[in-house]
Amino acid sequence: MEKRVTFKGWMLPLLLIAPQVLVSAVFFFYPAGQAIWQSLFIPDPFGLSSQYVGLGNFEFLLTDKFYRASFVTTAVFSILVTLCSMIPALFLAVLADRLIKGSGVYRTMLIWPYAVAPAVAGVLWLFMFNTRVGVISWYLGQLGYDWNHVLNGGEAMGLVVVASAWGRISYNFLFFFAALQAVPRSVIEAAAIDGARFWRRFFTIVLPLLSPTTFFLLVVNVVYAFFETFGVIHTITGGGPQQSTTILVYKVFSDGFVGQDLGSSSAQSVILLIVVGLLTVVQFKVIEKRVHY
């Protein structure tokens, strides 16, 4: 027997989904359509004239080795941000879950950083690692390590990853913590009686039961790393040194809003749209098979 609500006629269901469709149309389909359309032209900034170039913008981009390199940068950056924001979050959630006293306080403290806007977080971390007045770079100097993310690409990448992942840990913590609370105690107690120690219980029982949450967070965090880390990069490195922290979305901004090259910028957002679309399909097709609901 199906537990599904069925409607008579079409009017009511259409009416009910209309708001969502409207929002998607206004904020997604229309701009995305505009981006696709504009990616076929090279317009002048003032919109006085524009030249149809077909796929010329895409050709221009894909033959540019610096643009291709920015795919690698984006991949490295996204993987690092996702790992650095999920693993510590899970670890903290497990610890907070075991607390009996004061877990409320810990929880609140751990969620706090999520309230900090990415650009502000960027400035905060920049202050700590500032090559001249930064607290951490000063301590590193005392230890004999010369921190200079202004010239060292690896250090710059490390810094933007940490700054992007930091606030995100709270968000992931919240979800992991809720999911942990939902793991049935009886299953864990049964395993404990069978003699399984904590970490064994964690890896064989808890982690598989968390897999829907982990999967959800994986998708959300990758999208976050792709699109929302713009503020952090803008405030900390501006894409430098050289091009070591120029991720795809940052290039969309700088070419479109600094360089006034709207054709190339539109083409880049179309490429980004395709990349993220493919990535999500892959995640759902490949990884979701291993998720137990």
Added chain:
Amino acid sequence: MKKTLLGALAASTALLSPAMATAETEIQFWHAFTGRLGELVKAQVEDFNASQDTYTVVESHKGNYSETLNAGIAAFRAGEQPHILMVFEVGTATMMSAGGATKPVYEVMAESGATFDPDAYIGSVKGYYTSTDGDMLSLPFNSSTPVLWVNRDAFEAAGVDPDTDLSTWQKVGETLDALKAGGEDCPLVTAWQSWIHLENFSAYHDVPFASKDNGFAGLDTELMLNGEAQVAHLTAMGEWAQDGKFIYTGRRNEGGANFRSGECALFTESSAGYAGIKAEAEFDFDVRPLPYWEGVGNAPQNTIIGGASLWVLEGHEAEEYKGVGEFLAYLSSTNVQAQWHQDTGYLPITAAAGDATKEAGFYDENPGTDVAVMQMTAKEPTANSKGLRLGSFDQIRGIIDEELEAIWSGDKSAQEAMDSAKERGDALLRRFESANK
């Protein structure tokens, strides 16, 4: 809650509208200045408004240079453009190519009948904003040029004579050795590396930065910044960076903090850094002309400017343009300019304003403030030192910054880096050319 919000909205709209109700013709002026500079602009506007009762200039701040340009462009697309838009020098080619969007200043002045003598403006300042036919397209507003700032106390601490000759890079090189040997950790630091060490460097040594007279003679221009002179300079700078004699701090003016705190001995920065350094430095400082390489090109030629100019946008009434003309004439008047020059460290845009400042004894009381003026005006500008007019130049500067970083970190030789900058920059120039055919 909703009601209060709506109420507040209605109230604020009501507050904004009375300006429209007055009989005076309103002129919108969008600029990029905040802080002290913002106050000074506001004072100029208020003074102009008080001086006559036909026009009211309304000034508004629209963010930094890039944001102001973007705001102007977006407003134009929406048909809501201001009459006057401040555009930084890097955006000049973009504005020039937008023929249907801008109204050249010489035309505005001719139509408005306001007093306007193109010859009154300093050649190397107005040259940047003048067409090849000699017509002024936008009004130079704030212009500065790079100079060398010296921390005299740091020199003494390192046992180096602060009055030592720093006119050439050869001598600066020797001084850097001495400073380093004397225990100075930050002998040289710079702001705006591309503007100072490539763009101005090229003009100062009278070597081309780009073909077609640095882009003045046509959009089919190519970068020539990988020439012998530039590469030699960057090679030397690269070696200094490797030896810890030149400290790289970032692409913009981050180095200013290092210099003002007394950490660094020498600083190449805009003459407009004067106000900040004077306010903050707790050490004896000196302004010297930008050094040049003895025997390279025709150095010292003249340096070029940075800063912004005022563009008049199309699409308004003739009556309003008349007011724009009056306002621009007011801004160019000797008293206003001389005051601006003395308050900010920016260059005067007319020779008369420079003379008035001299007569008032300002240069005697503030030694070094005339170095920039002399450096700009010592020689008639050549095709290589009139300025730069390159499309997509903001992005090209970004590319140059990236390649320079590769030199400072030792990843690339100066020649490799500049060849790569040329190749990448030329690709953008070709794109700009095809977008503006």
